[in-house]
Amino acid sequence: MCETNEKSSKKTPRVATGDRAILPEGAKTIPVYIMGKQYEVPETLTIMKAMEFAGFKFLRGAGCRGGICGACPTVYRMAGDYKLHFGLACQTVVEANMYLAQIPFFPANRASYSIEEIGGLPEAIHALYPELFRCVACNQCTKACPMDVDVLGYISALKQGNIEKAARLSFDCIQCGLCASRCMGEIPQYHAAQLARRVYGRYILPHAEHLKARVKDIEAGKYHTMLNDLSAMSKEELEKIYVERERQPDFAEIGWQPKETRYL
Amino acid sequence: MAYTPELQELIKKVEATRPARVAMARRNENFPALTMAERAEVLSQFHPDYQESGKRKVSVGPNKGDVYQEGVAKLLESRSMVRPEKVDLAKVDHETDVLVIGGGGAGTSAAIMAANGGCKVIVATKLRHGDSNTIMAEGGIQAATHECDSPYYHFMDTIGGGHFSNQPDLVAALANDAPLSIAWLESLGMIFNKYEDGRTVVRHCGGSSRKRMQSSGDMTGAEIMRVVRDEVRNRADQITVLEFSPAVELLLDTDGKCAGAILYNMETREFSIVKAKAVIISTGGFGRLHIKGFATTNHYGATMDGVVMAYRAGVGNKALHSTQYHPTGVAYPEQNVGLLITEKVRGLGAHVLNIDGEQFCFPLEPRDVESAELIKEAMEKSKGIVTPTGRVGLWLDSPMIEELHGPGTVKKELPAKFIQFERHGIDISKEPMLVYPTLHYQNGGINVNGNTETVLPGLFAAGEAIGGVHGENRLMGNSLQDIITFGRRAGKNAAAYVKSGVELKKLTLDHVVKFEKELTKAGIENPAVAPILLPDYATDEVAERRWPNARTEAEKTA
Numbered sequence: 082m083c084e085t086n087e088k089s090s091k092k093t094p095r096v097a098t099g100d101r102a103i104l105p106e107g108a109k110t111i112p113v114y115i116m117g118k119q120y121e122v123p124e125t126l127t128i129m130k131a132m133e134f135a136g137f138k139f140l141r142g143a144g145c146r147g148g149i150c151g152a153c154p155t156v157y158r159m160a161g162d163y164k165l166h167f168g169l170a171c172q173t174v175v176e177a178n179m180y181l182a183q184i185p186f187f188p189a190n191r192a193s194y195s196i197e198e199i200g201g202l203p204e205a206i207h208a209l210y211p212e213l214f215r216c217v218a219c220n221q222c223t224k225a226c227p228m229d230v231d232v233l234g235y236i237s238a239l240k241q242g243n244i245e246k247a248a249r250l251s252f253d254c255i256q257c258g259l260c261a262s263r264c265m266g267e268i269p270q271y272h273a274a275q276l277a278r279r280v281y282g283r284y285i286l287p288h289a290e291h292l293k294a295r296v297k298d299i300e301a302g303k304y305h306t307m308l309n310d311l312s313a314m315s316k317e318e319l320e321k322i323y324v325e326r327e328r329q330p331d332f333a334e335i336g337w338q339p340k341e342t343r344y345l
Numbered sequence: 346m347a348y349t350p351e352l353q354e355l356i357k358k359v360e361a362t363r364p365a366r367v368a369m370a371r372r373n374e375n376f377p378a379l380t381m382a383e384r385a386e387v388l389s390q391f392h393p394d395y396q397e398s399g400k401r402k403v404s405v406g407p408n409k410g411d412v413y414q415e416g417v418a419k420l421l422e423s424r425s426m427v428r429p430e431k432v433d434l435a436k437v438d439h440e441t442d443v444l445v446i447g448g449g450g451a452g453t454s455a456a457i458m459a460a461n462g463g464c465k466v467i468v469a470t471k472l473r474h475g476d477s478n479t480i481m482a483e484g485g486i487q488a489a490t491h492e493c494d495s496p497y498y499h500f501m502d503t504i505g506g507g508h509f510s511n512q513p514d515l516v517a518a519l520a521n522d523a524p525l526s527i528a529w530l531e532s533l534g535m536i537f538n539k540y541e542d543g544r545t546v547v548r549h550c551g552g553s554s555r556k557r558m559q560s561s562g563d564m565t566g567a568e569i570m571r572v573v574r575d576e577v578r579n580r581a582d583q584i585t586v587l588e589f590s591p592a593v594e595l596l597l598d599t600d601g602k603c604a605g606a607i608l609y610n611m612e613t614r615e616f617s618i619v620k621a622k623a624v625i626i627s628t629g630g631f632g633r634l635h636i637k638g639f640a641t642t643n644h645y646g647a648t649m650d651g652v653v654m655a656y657r658a659g660v661g662n663k664a665l666h667s668t669q670y671h672p673t674g675v676a677y678p679e680q681n682v683g684l685l686i687t688e689k690v691r692g693l694g695a696h697v698l699n700i701d702g703e704q705f706c707f708p709l710e711p712r713d714v715e716s717a718e719l720i721k722e723a724m725e726k727s728k729g730i731v732t733p734t735g736r737v738g739l740w741l742d743s744p745m746i747e748e749l750h751g752p753g754t755v756k757k758e759l760p761a762k763f764i765q766f767e768r769h770g771i772d773i774s775k776e777p778m779l780v781y782p783t784l785h786y787q788n789g790g791i792n793v794n795g796n797t798e799t800v801l802p803g804l805f806a807a808g809e810a811i812g813g814v815h816g817e818n819r820l821m822g823n824s825l826q827d828i829i830t831f832g833r834r835a836g837k838n839a840a841a842y843v844k845s846g847v848e849l850k851k852l853t854l855d856h857v858v859k860f861e862k863e864l865t866k867a868g869i870e871n872p873a874v875a876p877i878l879l880p881d882y883a884t885d886e887v888a889e890r891r892w893p894n895a896r897t898e899a900e901k902t903a
Contacts (some may be wrong), residue, residue: 100640100683101882127680136887138879140589140611144476145644147684148765149567152473172768174680193579196534229764248536252562253760256571275575279534282572287543288531292490295524304496304521311500312513323505324381326554329493330373331694333556335544337493344497 100130100146111177114160128155128170128181141185148172151257154227157181167225167259187258189269194276201284203242210273213240215266222260222270228253232260232270239277247274248281307344347770349733352677352779358702359740359777366704367748370694378707384714391717391724393637394667394817404867406860407661416634417665420653423875424861426593427607427616429854434596437605437620437852441467441585442843443836444606444621446592446651449477450566450825451808452627453573454832455839459625460583462840467619468577468584469608471591471628471646471878475574478629478644478786478809479828482566483761484550484687485558486829487822488523491547494555496520503823506552506711507816510664514795515814519823519830526829527559535572536561548692550821551709558822563687563759566825590617591650591878594857595624595658595804598850603658603803605852611878622847623803623839626651627832630787630809633880636668639784640683647787650876651810655791657860660799663812664789669819672715673697674783676738678769683783686762688712688821690741690778693758694749698740698777699728713818716782723781730779738779747774786824788815797835803847805839807831 110121115132122131129143144152153170160178170183192209199205207213213236222232231250238246251274260270298304311319327339339345348356369375379387389395402410403418413421443459445452448470456466468474489499499520504511527545531537538546538560547556561568577584592606596618605620628651632643641647652662673690675681691697691708697715699705699722706718719739723729729737746755755774756763766773790812797805808828815823864872883891 100635100880101884125679130882133882134884134887136883136890138881138883139645140879143645144472145481147481147642147644149564149761150473150476150480150644152476172680172765174769191578193581195579196576252536253564253764255567275571278536279572279575281534282536283532283534286536286539287541289490289527289537289539289543289545291492291544292524292528292531295490296528299496299521299524307495307497308500308517308521311497311504312517316509319501319504319509320381323501323509326498326501328553329549329555331370331549332373335540339493339555345492345495 111175113175114178114180116182117180122175124175126175128168128173128175129153131175132170142170142183146171149255151255152185153183154185154257154259155181155183167227169227169257172227184258184262187262189258189261189272191269191272196279196283199280201244201280203239203244206239206244206273206276206280209276210269212266212268213273216240216268217265219265221263221265225259225263227257227259228255230254235274235277236268236270239273244277244281245285247277251278348776352730355700355730356776358700359698359742362698362702363742363745366696367745370745370749376704376707378710379714384710387717387721388713391720392713393639393670394713399637400666404869405863406656407659411666413666414636414668416636417631417649419873420634420649420875420877421656422864422869423653423873424864425657425857426609426874426876429857432607432854434618434852434854436618438617439467439619441465441619441621443467443623443625443839444469444619445625445627446606447627447629447808447810448474448586448588449627449629449808450479450570450573450828451832451835452625453570453577454829455625455627455807455836456584457573457576457580458833458836459840460580462837462844464583464840464843466584467621468586469590469592469606469619470586470588471611471650473588474577474586475570476644476646477570478632478647479566479825480570481642481644481685482825483563483685484689484692485548485560485565485822486527486569486825487550487553487557487820488527488559488826489520489555489557490524490527490545490559491555491557494557496523498555499523499557502553503820504816506820507818509816511816512663512813515793518795518834519814519826522830522834523826526826526833529833530569530572530829533572533576535568538562548689549709550688550692551715552711552820558689558692560689563689563761569825569829591876592654593876594854595654596620596852596854597658597856599853600850601802602847602849603801604849618852620849620852622843622849623805625835625839626655626791626804626806626810627808627835628810632784632787635880636784639670639782640674641784642671642674642683642685643784646879648877648880649787650878651806652791653875655799655804655806658801658804658856660801660804661792662790663792664817665787665812667788667817668784669712669786669788670716670782671785672712672719672782673741673780675778676736676781677732677779678771680769681765682736684765685783685785686741686778686780687759690743690746690759693746693754695746696742698742700730701728702740711818711820719782732779736781738781740777741780742777743773744775744777786819788812788817788819796838797831798838803842805835807835
């Protein structure tokens with residue numbers, strides 16, 4: 082199913098390979114308006130693949146093509162309707178008579194800081210982003226978010242000084258900038274959220290004690306000889322201990338210990 | 346698109362076998378895993394890497410005589426985007442201590458460590474800073490941080506998963522540094538899934554003997570990337586990031602040291618010359634070459650640029666014939682085709698099933714074995730499920746996660762995946778997913794030692810671009826660890842190299858001249874021009890209407 086038909090490489094093979102879209106025999110096309118200009122594209126494609134089908138080659142406006150990098154925020158409207166819709170070009174399916182434009186970049190203000198010095202208090206965040214208090218709670222940010230993040234919710238939490246809540250609510254943010262593009266208060270929501278998450282991870286979420294102990298052991302060279310010995314083993318020797326090694330059961334409780342403890 | 350009535354009818358078979366399978370999982374019983382001999386057999390018959398078709402030997406360069414997939418061989422035998430004799434290397438546009446090529450997880454970590462080492466750094470990246478495979482990695486990052494585990498077992502699982510073809514010093518570096526990477530990320534403010542006392546939540550992955558996958562929801566790579574990128578942005582005084590400016594050729598000095606690179610501004614089509622005392626290649630993998638026509642999980646820019654540039658400069662590679670097909674790429678709906686379903690789904694207990702709702706493999710074999718078993722079930726046994734668009738898939742029974750770990754677990758543990766399917770009318774906490782292997786990872790890459798040094802003085806490399814860490818098969822969660830471990834090592838070692846006192850002589854492109862002469866001598870006519878930078882998805886109809894033969898001047902590489 083995935084083989085490219087190499088003999089007919091001059092013709093697009095009639096099966097979809099890689100990311101190149103094809104128009105199957107008898108398939109219907111629909112009109113879409115890319116920045117106001119009409120193109121006929123197959124149904125069921127994403128906006129991104131439909132634009133490529135139409136002949137566009139992306140430089141800006143395409144990244145991971147999997148809904149997580151934030152490179153392809155897109156604004157669209159259906160013919161005859163005033164309502165604006167927002168989505169990622171790689172995740173939104175084309176519809177007939179869609180008018181669309183991408184916003185690959187938005188000039189949002191980002192404040193610089195030192196994670197070492199900032200500390201875990203909300204006042205530091207307020208000082209870096211005083212524009213947070215320009216929020217009028219219009220909720221356009223939340224409506225624009227393609228990841229369904231409660232943007233207004235985390236901005237309100239930040240204003241109230243609840244860093245943990247802001248970090249949790251903003252966790253799915255992919256920093257595409259659509260929130261900032263809609264903000265009456267000109268707030269760079271996603272930069273403030275990034276700061277809140279790092280402050281939360283660094284100063285509020287407890288650090289792992291077992292990790293500290295392990296780091297100390299590694300820095301003292303505890304595993305040096307063990308790893309050198311393994312590195313020097315033949316394939317046969319390695320294979321033997323590999324096959325015999327004990328597997329931690331799937332539902333083992335915290336505190337489970339293996340029978341062999343010499344190499345821990 | 347929600348499941349069609351035909352597919353919904355088939356889902357009933359999955360539901361019929363589920364209670365017995367859930368009961369079995371609760372007893373800690375699994376479908377039996379394959380023996381080593383059985384693994385070898387299924388791989389040789391059904392894994393694309395092990396099949397003979399579509400491969401050939403390369404006839405030039407450091408790996409002359411080695412066999413690669415056609416798409417890779419073509420790029421190793423390619424010529425430069427510039428005519429070396431016409432480039433004026435006296436006009437230097439930027440001078441720096443360390444040039445990092447590639448702004449994903451490895452390059453960004455390297456930049457921070459090089460800056461920590463007192464260096465001025467330039468990061469040159471093809472798309473935006475952070476556009477990379479790092480950001481797409483979902484499941485987690487391996488590190489032996491827990492008491493019942495140690496780097497010893499991490500080493501063993503990694504080298505066993507790689508069929509003992511890994512480069513041991515790299516595996517040792519990975520296993521040793523892994524907990525240090527986690528501590529570093531924690532100190533930068535990364536949010537890991539933790540218990541109330543700060544203990545990290547860990548899970549199994551395919552081929553692990555201990556639970557050591559730490560994660561951050563199901564967007565671990567995205568969380569890593571946004572944290573390290575944010576840190577770089579805080580260090581603008583030391584680190585300059587040049588976006589949409591990929592390197593297209595390495596520069597050497599007359600002593601034969603690596604001394605910088607030519608950058609190409611893809612927006613303005615201008616070239617520029619960076620003179621650097623040390624260069625780090627962290628350009629990622631090659632998924633966008635679509636080897637054998639497979640769909641890919643990779644980001645838009647994954648076109649093997651670093652390997653190509655290093656090759657012309659005399660730096661060879663290993664294990665590049667080996668491609669990781671992730672066993673569970675999306676096969677339905679069409680909009681998500683090729684995208685990855687994290688192994689965490691199987692780590693949480695979901696079974697892989699055929700059209701009759703029956704298990705046919707242990708769900709957590711090493712990835713290549715698992716992929717081969719899926720291809721076998723669909724292709725040889727014809728027990729796959731055919732989608733309305735003519736693709737084939739197998740069921741991944743996500744709803745059983747809810748029964749094993751309680752209602753709401755799917756949404757809590759796999760939020761991004763849940764949203765992605767919900768968008769298309771599929772509730773993966775109630776309905777299984779259709780999956781098929783997808784091109785996921787470049788197992789091989791540039792030759793380096795444990796200190797990330799290449800044979801070319803001043804050239805370091807890290808991340809997916811290097812070869813040997815994973816051998817011929819990578820375990821889940823080892824790529825994010827590879828990125829951080831070797832990214833950090835590359836930055837640190839490059840800084841130490843610079844601080845040891847490097848004096849650059851006159852810049853030269855003689856290595857390119859020499860390589861292109863070799864191409865001619867080998868009789869390679871019309872070699873490709875590479876790095877290709879971006880894949881071309883124009884349809885043939887569009888390409889024809891561009892009148893390639895009729896227009897006055899053929900369009901230059903974009």
